Amino acid sequence: MTNFQNLAKIGWTPYFQQQLTLQEWSDAHPLRIISQHRSCISVQGEAGTYSLPLTPAMDALVVGDWILVDSEQRYIRLLERYSCFKRKAPGTHVAWQLISANVDTAFILCALNEDFNLSRLERYLALVHSSSAQAVVVLTKSDQVTHAEQALDAVRRLDAALDVLTLNTHAPECVERLSPWLSEGQTVVLLGSSGVGKSTLTNTLMNTQHQRTGGIREDDGKGRHTTTHRELVTLPSGGLLLDTPGMRELQLGGCETGISSAFADIELLGEQCRFNDCRHEQEPGCAVQGAIESGALSQRRLTNYLKLNRENAFNTSSLAQRRAKEKSFGKMVKQVVKNKARLKDG
């Protein structure tokens, strides 16, 4: 029987424990996925770290997931995720690609130099708020600017309850400043656009020159392929850092609750508009426009709110359409198979 306490250091919590049946409790072995390759996954469990081949019986898995296997290492099932990040898959079709699971805290990195951008920060907040992970805003390159306090205030005005801090990601003090979220077994991810300091902060937290490789090469017999590198690394503090380059510019989709929570002030104002379906543009009696006139709300924030809502609605509906199409195609295939079988029998 598994000693579940040994799994706490790799992120096992009562949330996962309570999903086990009595039989699984005594017979199954929980494993956490720490990296993903074309034909196999690396997993960590009570017995250490090893590799498992991917099989068709497995669900769509992602780094950070918890799975159960039997004593012969045969896949049983995926445990329900505590949190999950997805992104729009590259290409024309609208499909979502899982990028990480069971993250406790997302550090949203934003540089304090000329790249500082509140609208981009709001996009990341909407994304994190729809994932169940906690958002912490990390304003980087504090050593390069003189207006750090001003930016800190601007972020606090977005949401007074947000955890926000400023850092020089090269400085060893990062470890201590971020320690509340990096204790043993806590899983974190770094979000932020290119150049904000994700790799630098990873190196500082790792206290090594651990370099992101950008890809791993695997030989599947048909030649060599580069696949995206995603891995869960254990930090000296005992925290678990999900190193995933897929978390840069992210499109929103299915993020209604996250947008509502990132823009709670606007949604609250919206309840006071004269019309229920007010678009907060030129309608009479619009409380949101009223707040802009009085200076309580910025036009920039409203414009971004409307833009993110449009983007989210577009991506969500395209996905729903695609699902419906796939469903009706599936039905058609089933019908053809049935008809064929009937012809044969008849």
Ligand SMILES: Nc1nc2c(ncn2[C@@H]2O[C@H](COP(=O)(O)OP(=O)(O)OP(=O)(O)O)[C@@H](O)[C@H]2O)c(=O)[nH]1
């Ligand atoms: N002065 C200063 N430079 C920083 C800081 N954080 C990052 N840099 C520098 O900014 C550049 C980009 O940092 P990276 O850590 O590579 O940024 P990244 O987010 O990993 O970028 P991508 O890999 O493109 O996503 C590097 O030259 C870093 O040395 C900081 O806090 N202060």
Ligand SMILES: [Zn+2]
């Ligand atoms: Zn309105």
